[in-house]
Amino acid sequence: xxxxxxxxxxxxxxxxxxxxxxxxxxxxxxxxxxxxxxxxxxxxxxxxxxxxxxxxxxxxxxxxxxxxxxxxxxxxxxxxxxxxxxxxxxxxxxxxxxxxxxxxxxxxxxxxxxxxxxxxxxxxxxxxxxxxxxxxxxxxx
Amino acid sequence: xxxxxxxxxxxxxxxxxxxxxxxxxxxxxxxxxxxxxxxxxxxxxxxxxxxxxxxxxxxxxxxxxxxxxxxxxxxxxxxxxxxxxxxxxxxxxxxxxxxxxxxxxxxxxxxxxxxxxxxxxxxxxxxxxxxxxxxxxxxxxxxxxxxxxxxxxxxxxxxxxxxxxxxxxxxxxxxxxxxxxxxxxxxxxxxxxxxxxxxxxxxxxxxxxxxxxxxxxxxxxxxxxxxxxxxxxxxxxxxxxxxxxxxxxxxxxxxxxxxxxxxxxxxxxxxxxxxxxxxxxxxxxxxxxxxxxxxxxxxxxxxxxxxxxxxxxxxxxxxxxxxxxxxxxxxxxxxxxxxxxxxxxxxxxxxxxxxxxxxxxxxxxxxxxxxxxxxxxxxxxxxxxxxxx
Ligand code: SF4
Ligand code: SF4
Numbered sequence: 001x002x003x004x005x006x007x008x009x010x011x012x013x014x015x016x017x018x019x020x021x022x023x024x025x026x027x028x029x030x031x032x033x034x035x036x037x038x039x040x041x042x043x044x045x046x047x048x049x050x051x052x053x054x055x056x057x058x059x060x061x062x063x064x065x066x067x068x069x070x071x072x073x074x075x076x077x078x079x080x081x082x083x084x085x086x087x088x089x090x091x092x093x094x095x096x097x098x099x100x101x102x103x104x105x106x107x108x109x110x111x112x113x114x115x116x117x118x119x120x121x122x123x124x125x126x127x128x129x130x131x132x133x134x135x136x137x138x139x140x141x
Numbered sequence: 142x143x144x145x146x147x148x149x150x151x152x153x154x155x156x157x158x159x160x161x162x163x164x165x166x167x168x169x170x171x172x173x174x175x176x177x178x179x180x181x182x183x184x185x186x187x188x189x190x191x192x193x194x195x196x197x198x199x200x201x202x203x204x205x206x207x208x209x210x211x212x213x214x215x216x217x218x219x220x221x222x223x224x225x226x227x228x229x230x231x232x233x234x235x236x237x238x239x240x241x242x243x244x245x246x247x248x249x250x251x252x253x254x255x256x257x258x259x260x261x262x263x264x265x266x267x268x269x270x271x272x273x274x275x276x277x278x279x280x281x282x283x284x285x286x287x288x289x290x291x292x293x294x295x296x297x298x299x300x301x302x303x304x305x306x307x308x309x310x311x312x313x314x315x316x317x318x319x320x321x322x323x324x325x326x327x328x329x330x331x332x333x334x335x336x337x338x339x340x341x342x343x344x345x346x347x348x349x350x351x352x353x354x355x356x357x358x359x360x361x362x363x364x365x366x367x368x369x370x371x372x373x374x375x376x377x378x379x380x381x382x383x384x385x386x387x388x389x390x391x392x393x394x395x396x397x398x399x400x401x402x403x404x405x406x407x408x409x410x411x412x413x414x415x416x417x418x419x420x421x422x423x424x425x426x427x428x429x430x431x432x433x434x435x436x437x438x439x440x441x442x443x444x445x446x447x448x449x450x451x452x453x454x455x456x457x458x459x460x461x462x463x464x465x466x467x468x469x470x471x472x473x474x475x476x477x478x479x480x481x482x483x484x485x486x487x488x489x490x491x492x493x494x495x496x497x498x499x500x501x502x503x504x505x506x507x508x509x510x511x512x513x514x515x516x517x518x519x520x521x522x523x524x525x526x527x528x529x530x
Contacts, residue, residue: 046294047246054251088293093255094262132258 003032004058004124008117009049011041013071015063015105018113027114030121041065041102042075049086053095056133059124062102063113069106076104095132099124146193148232153189156225160218161186167212167222172453173205176466176473180205182212182222189229203229204241205462208335209454210422223423227335234337241336241461245294249332249460252290256327257344263325265289268303273310276321278356283310283320284363284372287328288491295495298502302491304515308522309364309390315525316397320362323352329368331419334375335459346371346379353385360386362393364518366420366490390518391429391489398436404528405521407439412520413483414444415474415497416452417490430489430517437524443481445474453477455493456500463496471500475510489517 010016016037022029038044041064052060062083064076079102087097101123103116142150153159167182168174174181185202188195208223216222233240243250255261268289269275275283288302295302313320330345349372353361363369366389373387397403412434420426427449434442447453456471457463475497478486488494494514501511 045246045248047243047248047251050248050251050255054255085293085296089252089290092263092265092267092289092293093252094264095255131260131262132255 002129004121004127004129005056006030006033006117006121006124007052007057007060008033008035008063009041009044009052009060010035010037010063011065011075012037012039014065014069014107014109015113017107018105018110019063021108022110022114025110027110029114029117033117033121040070040072040075041079042070042072042077044079044082046082046086046089049082049100050089053090053099053130053132056130058130059099059101059120059127061117061120062100064102064104066104066106093132095130096127098127099130145232145236149189149193149229152225152228152232156221156228157219158186158190158225161190161220162218163187164217166215166217167220170211170215170451172209172211172456172470173207173466176469178205178466182206186220200233200237200240203233207454207456207458207462207467209418209458211418211451211454214422214450230335230337231339234339239337242464243336244457244460244463248294249287249290250336250338253287253328253330253333253345254338254341257341257348259348261325265326266322266324268307269322273307274314274319275310276319277324278358279319279321280357280359281318281320282353282356282358282361283313283322284329284361284365284368285322285326286363286365286368286491291491291495295499298495298499300495300498302494305364305491305494305518308516308519309362311522312390312394312518312525313362315403315522316394318362321356321358323356323358325352327352329365329371330375331367331371332459334371336461342375343379346376350376350380350383350385358385360388362388362390364390364489364516366417366424366426367492370419370424389424389426389429391433391521392426394521395429395433398433402528404526405437405524406526408437408520408524409439410485411441411443411481411483412485412487413442413478413481414448414517415455415478415486415488415493416449417488417493418452418454418458420489421452422450430487433517433521434487437520441483443483445477445481447477455488455490455496457492457496467496468500468503471496472506472510475500475512478512479510484513485520486512486514487517487520488514491516
């Protein structure tokens with residue numbers, strides 16, 4: 001079976017520090033996981049999350065700082081609102097709201113981050129591929 | 142002449158651009174130009190005819206237009222600018238890719254394209270409750286469009302476009318019709334078509350036709366003017382075997398009212414009407430909304446300064462180009478609505494409702510533009526009753 005496409009959208013600060021530290025410590029991560037680093041989760045809007053699904057992601061995880069740790073202020077809260085709305089849209093579309101999740105980390109929590117990624121992999125693998133791959137994408141794959 | 146040039150030639154011949162007199166009436170009436178945007182339909186006409194080498198100018202202008210059709214009303218040569226723009230966008234998108242500044246980063250176009258997937262099992266009917274009677278299949282369907290999606294996406298400005306759908310179904314129920322609502326109906330594709338994405342638009346048309354047939358539908362009733370225009374005019378072009386009757390809800394209601402038996406309860410409100418461009422200028426339905434409203438007793442109706450054929454656009458179309466100039470158009474439009482002393486602004490398109498509500502909620506305006514806005518279907522559904530014998 002073809003592995004599912006996992007996308008992580010990762011804040012540059014605490015979660016990326018975890019991701020980096022996990023890499024340095026050679027902790028094993030899901031091989032089908034790809035990461036996009038952004039300066040802050042507050043930078044991500046509903047469109048960018050939807051676009052990930054449009055371009056073939058089977059699951060998207062937002063890796064955020066804890067609310068009180070945001071370097072800019074409201075980043076994670078913006079993330080919560082967007083996730084909440086996009087989850088509703090995914091549900092309407094029949095893609096399923098479980099395919100979008102958010103997790104937050106403090107900068108030392110590399111094991112937690114890796115564990116969260118494996119759980120995410122497990123969840124999306126159980127759900128299988130995203131049913132809404134737009135036509136062109138389907139023809140390519 | 143290259144193939145590309147020949148295509149442009151065909152487009153401008155079809156939309157009678159060669160008849161252009163360069164009179165400038167289009168530019169003088171274009172809301173985008175009047176709002177101060179550096180954009181001139183007259184100059185664009187000139188460049189497409191005579192200075193085609195100025196590709197950058199032509200390209201930029203093609204994506205600027207609101208396709209509101211205001212200019213077409215004034216043009217002495219009958220140039221149909223909005224369709225010219227539509228054809229040019231389709232052509233340019235094919236050769237140079239989709240452009241145009243997408244509002245909300247293209248989120249709406251994204252879900253519309255996601256709907257082109259053939260195997261979707263949508264959950265778009267979760268809003269149905271005891272206020273409406275509906276069926277899963279049948280000869281007559283009601284087309285709900287993107288309303289469930291809009292309400293989630295625009296929850297920040299608290300718009301309720303699902304109320305339009307609910308009230309439309311209530312009107313049908315009142316007329317003794319229990320419409321089928323299709324769980325896997327797709328977006329009508331209006332916004333994809335008008336922003337140049339013809340391929341995905343056509344896919345949506347075919348999927349919708351398939352859904353209609355699978356549910357045994359012979360007639361579709363539509364409330365949204367954009368859906369109406371797409372289903373009645375464009376779907377038959379895409380699906381040659383198209384054999385479904387497309388009915389505009391307010392026209393159905395008007396016909397039924399004429400038979401007698403139904404009337405409206407009085408409504409002591411002062412009302413004005415925003416003509417949606419797809420309903421008015423593109424589909425030519427100016428009278429139906431007004432004649433229905435005129436049947437409501439005790440209601441005061443006043444037209445805005447610009448109404449009917451010269452009604453001003455709600456500022457945006459196809460969810461591209463929302464910018465400071467769109468905002469200015471919307472602010473002015475709301476000032477016009479307020480100047481009528483109306484306390485209820487009625488429109489007939491969910492997009493008008495979204496765009497004007499957005500402007501009303503602008504925090505910088507401190508609520509000075511706020512007024513109640515409702516869809517025609519909602520107003521009518523609340524007032525309809527059996528006529529006293
Ligand atoms: S109004 Fe018509 S004839 Fe006049 S400049 Fe515009 S397109 Fe040409
Ligand atoms: S269709 Fe509307 S926005 Fe476009 S050129 Fe004409 S008046 Fe201007």
